[in-house]
Every structure is written in structure tokens, then in C-alpha cells.
Amino acid sequence: MEAADLIQVLTPQQARRLRVIENLLRGKKTVSTLYWGQRYQLLPLIGLDKTLDRGALDASARSLVTGGLATLDEENDQLRLTPAGIIAAQRDYYQPRTAEQWIQLDLMAARQRILLAIQVVSEYTHATRRYYPLMTDLATRQAVRAWFQRVKSDQLGQQLLQTLTNALEQLPEEVATVTTSLLTGYRHPGLTREQVAQAHQQTAWEVNLMQLDGLMQICQDARVAETPFTSLLSSLWQSPVTRSAQLTLEAVRQTGDLDHVAAQRRIKLSTVREHLLEAAIFLPLADFPYEQILTPELCRLFAQNLTGAIDDWQYTSLPTDLQKQYDFFYFRLYAIWIEKGGVLVDGRANSES
Known part of the structure; x- marks a missing residue:
């Protein structure tokens, strides 16, 4: 996140802890991080940048403070927009349309699967035998390989094209353009986020948000109707509440006695309480x-x-x-x-x- 991105998740009314924003991006799901993420209405950021180094947002924060766009309470590590920051934050910055649904899906895994699947089908459609597949983790490669063997057919390329077209037509034209620019396929190496950002005069993070919006629309379509991606993505839909917390919650529903639940589940009372707070944060x-x-x-x-x-x-x-x-x-x-x-x-x- 550059300063231009960080300013978009700050407000003048509420002092926000920089470390909470950082931990959300890194996917650190402590109760404290989740609670303040809820208070800041930033829970959709969870896990969007798991490789982010601790302190990586400090330079952006200093830039905002130095520029008079934000104030920093160093004792509490809290940032708040100044009047000048309010004006600066009102620039034409992309606001994702599907963000509220991001926590219902392992979106980072879905992105890897979709991008690799599109490349594989594109090369297959053009009968390419040798190409360099996208760098992904082993789990993604295995999932895409198994999926491809199930759905492979002479019509798959056209089916996939129609699926992508249907999804991206529901989003702003710029989002569709950005999403497709980042795809890799036959004789189309795909651009980097930095290249797309430069072409569109945006930040790399803003381009990232656009791509996530485009990919989430593809995922949502595959969930409500059968598309070539349905079986590839079905296992990635998830409750934001962990399985262990769900079990604790169900036990509490049955007894209402937290000590009894702790003994029944053979966990500490403090763990029962953490599970309940996690569930309360995420659930209506x-x-x-x-x-x-x-x-x-x-x-x-x-x-x-x-x-x-x-x-x-x-x-x-x-x-x-x-x-x-x-x-x-x-x-x-x-x-x-x-x-x-x-x-x-x-x-x-x-x-x-």
C-alpha cells in the first residue's frame, strides 16, 4: 500500500491503529485485530497481502503525516485524517463492489486457481505442448490439474470465454480491462500490476482491488449457476468463522454454560471465550x-x-x-x-x- 492507498482506509472521525490495518492485510486473526477490523469496517482486507512485512505501512503513514494529510498519535499508533487529508482522499479512487463477500471465500487461493486454469485452457485450446505455467503453490497446481482432467473437452475454451465475458460485463469497463490485462494465456504473457497501474495512472494496490473485484464476480457466478469454474472453486467457499469456533458456538447454544463447554471440548475457558468473540464479530x-x-x-x-x-x-x-x-x-x-x-x-x- 502506498500513501495514496492507505489514505483510503482512514477517516477524520475515527483514529485507526496502523498495526491493525497491517495485521488484517497479513491475515493475523487475533480477536483484537478482528474486533478493531470490524470497528473500522475493514474486515474485507483480511489476508489480502500475507507476504506483507511487519512495519511495511510505516513509510506510507509517515508520508501522510509529513504531507499534513494525517495526524499520528505515536503512543497509541493511531492515524486520523486532517481536513487536507479529507480532500486528498476524495480523489477518484476505485471502490470494490464485491468487497463485502470477500471474507466468504478463500479469495487468494481462488485467484491462483482461476489464473492458472485460464492459462492451461488457453494453451490447450491452441494445442500448445510447451509453455511456462504460472508460478503457484503445489495445492493450486494439483487442484487445477485434477479439475482440467474432469472438464477437458473441445468446447472448454469457448465455454470459458463465455463465462469470463458474462462475469466481466457486470462490472465497469475499466475493471474488465484491468482484469483481462493481468491474465496469462496463448501468446499473451499478461501484464504486471505495476505495468497496468502505470497505464491507468493508478497505484498497484488499486489495480489489485480491481482484479479482485473481477475475480470475485467470476466466483459468484460460478456459485449460483454451473460454469466451468464451479467445481474448481466450490471447496474454497467458507464461513469466516473457523471450524473450531463453530463447534464451540454450537456447544454454547446447547448448554449456555461456558465452563461446561470448555470441559466438554477439552479446551481452556479463555479459548472458549476467544471462539465466541470471533463468531460474534463475523456473524449477524x-x-x-x-x-x-x-x-x-x-x-x-x-x-x-x-x-x-x-x-x-x-x-x-x-x-x-x-x-x-x-x-x-x-x-x-x-x-x-x-x-x-x-x-x-x-x-x-x-x-x-
């Missing part, structure tokens, strides 16, 4: 059993002692006796519930949106 209000965990008394006490903006709430500012009575877990879960629109219904925390 109606899909999480808040009423089994947040008692009316807890909600009443927290409502009395936690006022103002949620971002400003501090667990340590609660009365000491309240901290002794309720672990930090309840404080965090209460904040998530409130953010998602939770209210008391008949004296209980509601589970209906």
Missing part, C-alpha cells in the same frame, strides 16, 4: 446467542457505566467491583452486541436483528 446479530451470555443485570450495569462512543470505552474505567464480577470477555461481547444494534427485549439481550 440474529445468528449469535447473546441472550444466553449477556444477562439483563450485566447489560444494565454496563449501560450505566459505559457511555459515549464505543471506541472510547475502556474496561479499566469500569468500577473495580464490576471488573471483578465480569471478565474482559463480557465487556468486549457487550460492545459487539451494542454495535450490531443489540437491545433488551423483555428484559433479555435480543438475538433478532
